[in-house]
Amino acid sequence: MKPPHNTAVPARTDAYPHGRRGLFRSWLKIQVENERYQPPHNGLIILQVFIGILFFVLVTRLWYLQIQRGEEFARLSLENRLRQEHIFAPRGRIMDMAGKTIADNRTAYGLSLVREDCRDIPATLTQISVWSGIPVSQIWEKYQQDRFKVKSFEPILMLTDISFELLARIESEIFAWPGLEIVVRTKRNYPEKDIFAHVLGYVAEVNEKEMEDDPALAAGDFVGKAGLELELEKQLRGQKGLFDVEVDAHGRALGRVLKKEPRSGHETNLSLDLSLQRAAWEALGGEAGCVVVMEPDSGKLRALVTSPAYDNNLFAAGISRRDWEALRTSNRFPLQNRVIQSVYPPGSVWKLVMAAMFLEHGISPRENVFCPGQVKLGGQIFRCWKQGGHGNVNMESALVVSCDVYFYLMAEKVGIDKIEAYAKACGFGRATGIGLPHERTGLVPSRAWKRRRFGQPWVRGDTYNISIGQGYTLVTPLQVAVYVSALLNGGDLLKPRLVEEDERLVTGKLPAGAGTRDFIVKAMRLAASGGTARVVARKDADMGGKTGTAQVVKLKMAAGDRRLRTAEMEYAQRDHAWIVTWGAKDGKRYVIVVMVEHGGGGSSVAGPVARKIYDHLFGPEAALAARAAQ
């Protein structure tokens, strides 16, 4: 470089004086500073200092990284790559009240794939298909779905629950397929299968939405999807542990460092009694229906059976499309938990509510009504279930023999508005809060409801229908059990408890005084000893009951004036059979509600089911003797 020249030239206004004009004139004009310019001394020093700092800082840091810590980083990079691996925490077991297992975990083997280690993904997927027998297209579909759910170097679970023979085969051939790895995952196991299917629900592979909502979840995890598995998900799940895994260039794990211990899920004791549940299941004998066994004083559920059910292990293993379609489209609705997810007309069982309401609204239990077998209202005839009628009945005998006419006439006196308010106060028309998903509320109709729903005003005939548990009223079997329990326990409407350690929780007070409650309980006792519910009678225990036969369709009369027999009706048109009972022996009290869908008569179909359950609870006493005595 030449040394800087300090003599400035005289100012020139244009470097190109030979006339260019017009648009570019201003652009061509060159303004020259005519002073002697010297760059600012300090400024030049600053620039040099900046360059010095740049060099010094970068080189020092590089020296630190490459020389000082070079070996450490080289170890991390060259042969070993750092990966994190989850350790799956076992899901908390679920046991019955006596500690018998009803949901646990078993070891299962799966096959996972790490994309980045796979040399030839199409060939690898084809090989998986060859091993498993699953069509290649289905394997591809799963791969395409899951590849975006995992981060790089995270395994995609391709096969779950491999059989032992297949495991042996894969194990011997897997070395030819880098990127594939056999993984151990625990699988949920439900030893009782159908019997607890609806209470427990099931677990299945997590979906994208659940992963979004819960950052602790990752692809391939199993989460509760229904029943208690869903409701208690947080406490059952536990916490995953973490391994730091060093992996070599061929994808083989070299060493693991435990970063975080897994914490297994909380073990949960249910209030249910395994043997009682089994007995109730067998007592139902495959009929579509359900059984509730509840302790009236604590609110604890001892059995909660619904039938038909399904094997929830199918879901835990990853249910096949065919099995799922079969369950979903079955006309017996095996996925429905009939105790809480189905609503039925209560039939004569409803008279227990009506009678209490009459008493609370000042109707004397001694007031007599004459039942001629039917009542005319306008052009319509409302029949009593007994052709020819019951003659003179009062409240107690009307309950015991379940006379319809008595309830028609008394209900009309009180009116729909009071019926509605009373039924709601007894816990109907709202969920019991059992803590299972999708509980239904049932329906207590009212004037406003009918106008909204049908655009029609309430008529007296509606009140008649309501009074015997027909018409619009819909209840769940569990609501009935809660109501009867309240009659027995001093008027507490309790939250039904499935988990043993849950607290007793009063959700409302029955609007019935002690006199009223005692009256109803006594009437049930009479019905069980000699009335419609005598099927549950036994000498060694204090028993009470009320049957119900709820019509599904309007009465159909056969030729003449004879009612059709159950066997003569289409299945879907047959009546629902109810029995609501309580029994006390040796200081233990139980409320048992049995509902058999389209079963026919309450006493003939639901009654024997309840009877068998009492036999299990109280021992098979001289049941025959009791029956013989009648």
Added chain:
Amino acid sequence: MDTRLFSHTNWSLLALMLLLYLAGMVNLYSASGTRLDSGMSFSGFYQRQMVWGVCGLCGMMVAMSFDYRRLRNLAWPFFFISLILLLLVPVAGKTIYGAKRWLSLGFMSIQPSEIAKLAVLLIAARILSREAKPLGWKNFLSVIAVVTLPCCLVILQPDLGTTLMILLILAGMVLFHGLRGYVFKTCLLLAPCAAALMWFVGMHDYQRQRILTFLNPGNDPRGTGYHILQSRIAIGSGQLWGKGFTEGTQSQLRFLPERHSDFAVAVFGEEWGFVGCLILITLFCLFLLAIFSTASQAKDRFGSLLVVGVFFYFFWQIFINIGMVIGLMPVVGIPLPFISYGGSATVLNFTLIGIVLNVSMRRFMFKG
């Protein structure tokens, strides 16, 4: 052509620039490779970079062809054009990765914030060259006032990196020109307040997250900390001599993110080791010194300020990019000149060097 033009040209600057560009090409060749079972496969990044280099040389020729002092006349028109382009971005811009920064011209996309960088450089050189004295409040505030609007438009895109670059280039030029003592001291006092304002108002959550992650990358090794950790492993594992050309496992096995663009120097560090990095940084420093010598020899204030602007344009990119890759700075999307892949950046870099060469070769015009 005047032979004096030729003899005054800063040849060493040109040579250093070509050397850096060559190093970038070689590195890009390796960075575009992926190790497969059957050997290596290379994508065409380095070929495209070669085409961009040729375009850049053309741009450089154009930048050298006229007297640089005409640029002073262009400063204001250029500034307004860049403002209009910036204003068009929210209306007609393309959204990529959640930020609106690009204008599509059909056959190519341009980033108006890059043009704004150049415009601010020119306008600052013009305003600062008005007076020889160190800046008082009036001149200082007028410079600030002029750049406020483009800076606001760029930060709203949002493009924090470019905004910072504009401000840093400006700061360098102002420092070079000189400030009155009291102005300088006031600025020093206000700097922490400005930083706080930036943190709470000017930054998006992800940007704050990046800075927090930078302070503690081990917190989130799979998420935002991933880039930092992996690039540190890549550089560090190069040790003294490096793993050898195309032998870098971090990049070839795809551990290293953005290995063609922002993290290209990590590939270099892994494969050429400390020695290679030392040479590269020395080259960069010599390159900056060559620009510096042109600035010190310039015969007018505008020319010298122009060169200083270009000096800081490169200086900050080098400092921030390498600093980020070796874990001294948070992750911001600033490429390394000549080493990172990037079409428009390459053309712009060459063109700016063309301007510096322009200033160096026209020194004689003052000798009379």
